[in-house]
Amino acid sequence: MNPKWWKESVAYQIYPISFMDSNGDGIGDLRGIISKLDYLQDLGVDVIWVCPIYKSPNHDNGYDISDYCDIMKEFGTMEDFDVMLREMHSRGMKLMMDLVLNHTSHQHPWFIESRSSKDNPKRDYYIWRKGKNGGPPNNWESYFSGSVWELDPQTDEYYLHLYSKYQPDLNWENPAVIDKLHEMVQWWLKKGVDGFRFDAIAHIVKAEGYPDALNPGGTATVRAYDMFSNLAHVHTLLQNLHDKVLYFYDIMTVGETSGLGPEQALDYVGDGRRELNMTFQFEHMNLDCAAPGGGRWDTIPWSLRDLKKIMSNWQTVLHDRGWNANYLCNHDQPRSVSRFGNDLYYRIPSAKMLATFIHMLEGTPYIYQGEEIGMTNVAFESIDDYRDVETLNYYEEKRTQGVPEADIMAAIHKKSRDNARTPMQWDASEDGGFTTGVPWIRVNSNFREINVASAVKDPDSIYNYYKKLIQLRKKHPVIVYGEYALLLEDHPEIYAYTRTLEDQRLLVILNFYEHEPVFELPADFAAGKQELLISNYPPVKEEDLTRLKLRPYEARVYLERHR
Template sequence: MTHTTPVPWWKDAVVYQIYPRSFQDSNGDGVGDLRGITARLDYLARLGVDIVWISPIFASPNDDNGYDISDYRAIMPEFGNMDDFDELVREARSRGLKIMLDLVVNHTSDEHPWFVESRSGRNSPKRDWYVWRAPQGGNPPNRWQSYFSGSVWELDEPSGEYYLHLFSRKQPDLNWENPLVRREVYDMMRFWLDKGISGWRMDTINMLSKPQNFPEGHPLPGTDLTDGQPHFLNGPRIHEFLQEMHREVLSHYDVVTVGETPGVTPAEGALYSGEDRNELNMVFHFEHVFIGDDRGERGKWSNEAWTLPELKRIISRWQTELHGRGWNSLYWDNHDQPRAVSRFGHDREFRVESAKMLCTVLLFMQGTPYIYQGQELGMTNVSFQSLDHYRDIETINASRVLRDEHGWDDERILAAVWARGRDNARTPMQWDDSAHAGFTTGTPWIGVNPNFPDINAQEAETDPASVWHHYRETIALRKSLTVVRDGTFTLLDENHSSVFAYVRDDGSTRLLVAGNFSDQPVHYAISDEFIGGAVLSNNYPALDSTRDLQLQPYQAVVLKAR
């Protein structure tokens, strides 16, 4: 395909996400840190990734593990200091790696000096840096439910007013209607960009704009609260704010941006990521990882079953509707999701095969892939035997609500947490089979998954048949094929219950990608053009293919048309 303008570098890049608290501890305090990341850069370079996205590293009381920031221009002491950060950027650059940071500006910590001043009184100069409202008939302004349970409104008794927090009460929402707030955020962004970072992952970015009359939401079953998401997701001024951010900051740097945008449709994704829109490069949607949650009485905690045809329709819609209009982010795992091999694959008998299959199916789509730490090893969910072993605020709050308000016993709660809790992704990275999986010489802040003697990076790098090597080879292969970046996507056999198959085509190269999402062999018919075609990728030692493909459990293949 001929391009009249240079292809943006991030369209050929692969991103690796690090949750710093759990990646590598360098000083034995049980908490991962910046020097630990620096010590593992060679590992990331060997894997073949290009961008290292690091979840929040800024000063924070850690009510929500760093997503409650008390100083945007300081490093969390547990993670190190600014010299450590500068060294990380230099060492990454020397290996051809770029650093992406998390931009968390829907809210701050309630310990941020801005909020401390804002709540000091109704006449505070920074009062309107946050969202304050007077009671309505002695009640909060509305009954929206917080993402972390309870109301989004917290009464500040000295002033008699409520402040808004879509998340924890210790995470008050900034008032983006105030131009002074926006200017301060843009100055902060420049501070880090001038330090040499190459991108931003923007946390909950489509929540910045709220309708100022705060209309009531739809009632939520089993509670007296309401769903405010239709009002504060993709709010009235969100595109104006992002275009201003682009104009004031992003357009002056060669960076990549991805927005976390729950609740977006592909049409809305095109508005955020269209190249002529001057907003973001791409967005994270959540349709595929939230699959089935809208059928559960208790949302994700009900852990309702999903079907492959449902999953295929979601992914195909994003692939086809954004083609030529925007850009996709590609992911299975992140710090807020259970491990993909446990959710979408088979984390026991077919753990290796299904982890490789998920890699193949994802990385041959159009978009920028995101690999979450340990995904390349096939790390699995953890099943701690007591709720006391969990650290995530969402899990802790949900457990209390499920027990006190809905009558669940601990056994039922634990089963839900094992399946869907965020701490599944936050157990320490499994480096080797030594104590605490080589993550720390101290006591880890959260327990290590007990399967680390069998699943670890040292073992994986020495085994040419490992999940790690499949990721390394697949990353290299996708970079060698412009059809993966530029081609169209055509879903095949939408209603097939076991096989996810699609064709990529750029006019000169046609690829067939087929993955078996089941633990049984599947006979799958293919068109003549792929019979006898070159096998570019296969997660089994051999491919049984005569007229049709004979796909073994969780087998995935990529064929090039003759």
């Protein structure tokens, strides 16, 4: 079982620019976070993951860092940070920083020096190559569209950027770069932070020689994922970081590692690997992607059978060998209730059902800001209201290709990262109480119906349901450490599973649709010995658990003791 505090914690993700504005400039900030810490303490969360707050020109909402040891002026000052950390700790909550080690901003002093001349001492802090046949060094494509290579006229060479051209990749083959990054990580740990979410950590190593990407048929392809993801040397570098820096602190670490399954994840999080505590997997985030392995914009209906297969695989492979990070939404993904639930007619029960699903799995559950009140996707009519660089690049690319405007906007409404980035809806006042100024991005128009103030007061709200889930997790070790087993593998509407620890067993029953299927109690359960821990509907008098008719998006969790 190997108990750890980070296994028993519930994490809450803050996207600071959209969380709470304290000074009326329309941008969320550190003082805004401080003002809402009592709210988060009341919710019951243990760890607060804050997306990047470092100094940045903000081309990609802070994921382009120009100074690792300073705070973005729009967010506040280092003094504000110190107050925030102290206030979190005084409430028994821990802080997990979001740290980008794959790339920096093009305005980072290292890159300014690196691009100044070919013989600058920091030239090799980044990845520079000469062009080939009058074009880029290879055919790799950026996550944000176009080539990963940008020609720099000053030295007539290309630098590599897996993301925006304003985010040049660091050269992890250079020992000086590694030493600088280790020093910086230790600097934050000495300030008292409690962990890191390592952004894009799977990409810090690139294929030797930077060859063109080829698909199995031998034809060049623009997507070169396998050339810069989860390569073997990543593990050597992470073990080095662990042994030299992380080992000396009792912290929580999670890596963003797309493109792998649970067996590969064990290379990062397996007991004894000396790398990370857990990783964010993306298999379930690709369920509605038409193209194999992902592709945000072309979507297909997702299947509950496929969701069961993916999640069950992660639950069983990592049990007693590693640890899961469980989530349905984050700053890069659509709102969970709009994607996996029903945000029109069954928003409240489906949001509660999805929360039950995540919080009853083995692994650390992550709540994304607003998820606890059932915030939904937004559908701005005009592209002018969107701010996400990936969304804007997609729009321009498709317009150039002649794709109809209505089709482009339909895809954006479904999958844009801005769905999760609209401001937190605190109350029914103007702009949801997020700011007294003009918000950096428009607030979702449903803020008068969906907001924290009304949710806190309503005992049957999604918010208060989350509170109960978190309280149950702290009370029952079986919810944290119990072994997972899937029931009804092929049922098209019901997701049911058990969690077993010593003489206790949980039974989790989830209806993922608006129909009313019947759940039949498995033969190895003795009817009448189960205690109902939580449900998102009022209990039915004299219910027959042996043959239970489920209501739309119903969730039920039973505890059976002394089996």
